[in-house]
Structures are given as structure tokens and as C-alpha cells.
Amino acid sequence: MPVGLIALALGGFGIGLTEFVIMGLLPQVAADFHVSEATAGWLISGYALAVVVGALGLTAAVTRFERKPVLAVLMVLFIAGNLVSALAPDYPVMMIGRIIAALSHGAFFGIGAVVAASMVAPTKKAGAIAIMFTGLTAANVLGVPFGTMLGQAAGWRSTFWAITVIGVLALAGILALVPRTGSGDSASGGLRGELRAFRSGQVWLSILVTILGYGGMFGAFTYIAFTLTEVTGFSAATVPWLLILFGVGLFIGNTVGGKAADKNVDRTLLVVLAALVLVLVAFALTAGNQPVTIATMVLLGGFGFATVPGLQMRVMKYASSAPTLASGANIGAFNVGNALGAWLGGVTITAGLGYTSPIWAGAGITLLGLAVMVFAAAHAKRLAAAGGSTAPAAAAAEAGADLHATEAAAVVR
DSSP states (O other): OOHHHHHHHHHHHHHHHHHHHHHHHHHHHHHHHTOOHHHHHHHHHHHHHHHHHIIIIIHHHTTTSOHHHHHHHHHHHHHHHHHHHHHOSSHHHHHHHHHHHHHHHHHHHHHHHHHHHHTSOGGGHHHHHHHHHHHHHHIIIIIHHHHHHHHHHHOHHHHHHHHHHHHHHHHHHHHHHSOOOOOSHHHHOHHHHHHHGGGOHHHHHHHHHHHHHHHHHHHHHHTHHHIIIIISOOOGGGHHHHHHHHHHHHHHHHHHHHHHHHHOHHHHHHHHHHHHHHHHHHHHHHTTOHHHHHHHHHHHHHHHHHHHHHHHHHHHHTTTTOHHHHHHHHHHHHHHHHHHHHHHHHHHHHTTOOTTHHHHHHHHHHHHHHHHHHHHHHHHHHHHHTTOSHHHHHHHHHHHHHHHHHHHHHHHO
């Protein structure tokens, strides 16, 4: 395994912690700033929407620059945002800090996914992306639960101070371990070449599946602390430990999903999305049962995150030889889904439908994602059988990825 993947995972750990830890701290933050649960939820939705802006705007702006320095600058932006959050005197400033940190998120993972794929053989690309996203799973397995406990014990601000320190360590790791891999220009013809990837209908279908498939899981997870305490009957002190179980599921799902996607992306996504719909429905129906909820938490994390490597790999596969901006756009799509799920969950709670309503909403969104994936897979299969544009696009994607890998190897030599 290339050591640079560890550095990318370390950066992903810090960013994942910032994205997810707020969920365990949402009740404390809402109480401190004297805002409602739904208003506090906008710290999640606002972050997600800012990720979209960063994923598209920043990625497009830096396609001509060398990737390693870009990743380092993005990590500096991440550190600054968390400093603002840690020092925020009120809700608006807290939102500003979340937005600053979020701007680095999409571009970091979008560019990082291309760098990760360029470090390995063509048959191991989804696995390499999964390793990078292991930082997100580690953030959930270790960071979110212990960050929540730290926030409960020493105040939620202490968690953001800790994240700031992690950001500094991640920056050092990127500077020391990530190899020079050049910019997107040499392989794709600059920004204009990157934009050509969006002529593919399969790229757009993949992005839509990402929005709906991941958004359903995230919508259910956004208000999980309220569900566990108000519906299932767990104490607030138990929530961090339950989040560990969720994180264990994420780790397993990310690893297994990456390996399965390397064998067959579309089949993996169809199976996992169908299973995720069933898990969400089961969770909504049994949320009042503590033992069943414990098991469901693991399954929710597992199937929810098993989609991530495949969703990212699919959009890069159909982005021809210009995957950087498409990769960043798909990271933005993950967070459009996050915002959609969190918003819809807040709407259902505000409407008085209870704390299981976000789970039902998530199941509905994921079902739509499954329907789009069925259509996308069938359309791709028809085109491939007819000798249409899908097969050449996939081949071009492999050729472009190989060129990125050759470029990286040449720089290292």
C-alpha cells in the first residue's frame, strides 16, 4: 500500500470528524446558542451546502495547479474554519466557521480520490479510494464518539479545539507523505477538458444516485442523537458508545464495499442500496426496542457507507480521461444529499411527526436513489451491448487513470 494513502486518510479523518461530530453535540450546541433542534441542524445542512460550493468552485479553480500543494492549502483552510468554530461567540459566527471548514472538504476528497486512484493498479482503484475514505470511517469509529464524550465533559468547544490540532497533524502528514502527482492539465486539457466529462449522461445519473442514495442514510443519521434519547430511551451518556457501533459498521461497509465495487460497481450499488432501504424501514419500525436498535445501528453504518467507494468510482469511470472535476462534483453530490436529508428530517420533526420521521424520510429518499440506479445500470448495459458510448468512456477512464499513475511514478522517480 502506498504510504501516501495513509496521509490522505489522515486528512480525511480530520475532515470527517468535523462533518460528523456535530451530530453528537447538536443538543449541547442548540442549548448553548438558544436555538431549536431544527435551527441547530442547519449547522449540518449549511456545512453540506458549502461543501458543494467548494467541491465545484475550488476544484475548478485549481485544476491547473500541482495537486500536493493544493491539498496542503485546503487543509490550512480546514484548520482556520475549525478555529473560528471553537471561538464562536454566537450561532452566526459558528455557522461561518462551519462554512469555512466545509469549503475545503469537497475539493480535498475530490482531488484526493484522483490522487489515490493514480497510486495503484487499475484493478485496485476503488480499493485505494476506500483506503482514503477510511479516514471518514475512523472518524466515526473513534473520533465522533470520543469527540462527543469530550464535548459533554469539557464543553463542545473543546472538541473543535481538538479537531484543529488534528488538522495541523494532517497537514504535516500531507506535506511529508503525499507524492507529487502533477495537475489535471497534463491529462485532461485543463478546465475545458474537465468540463467535457459532464457530457456523459452516466456521469449525471451517477451524481443523482449519490445525492439520493447517500442522502437517505445521512438524513436518518442527522437527528440520531434525538432518536436514541427520545424514542429508544437511551441516556445522553450512552449516545457516544452507540455511535462507536455505527462507526464499526461504517468501517466494515467501506472496506467490503470497496472490494466489491472493484469487481462490479453497478451490481454492488444495486444490492447495497436495496439493503439500505430495508435497514432504514426496519430502524423506523423498531426504534423503540433497544437491543434491535443496537443491531440496526451497525447495519445502518455498514450499508450506508458501503455505497461510498462504488459511487465515487462510478462517476470517475464515466468521466473519461478528465476525472478531477467530476470527482469533486460527486463529493459535492454527497453533501447535497446530506443537506437534502438533514433539511427533510428537520421539516418532518418541525411538523410534529416525531423523531423517527427523519428515518422514514431517509428510506424514501434512498428508494428513489435505488430506482435511479436501476435505470442507470440498465441503460449502461444496453449501451455496452450495442457497442455504444459507455464502453469507450470506461476505457478512456482507465487510460486516463493509467496516465495519471504514470505521471505520478515519473515524478517520484
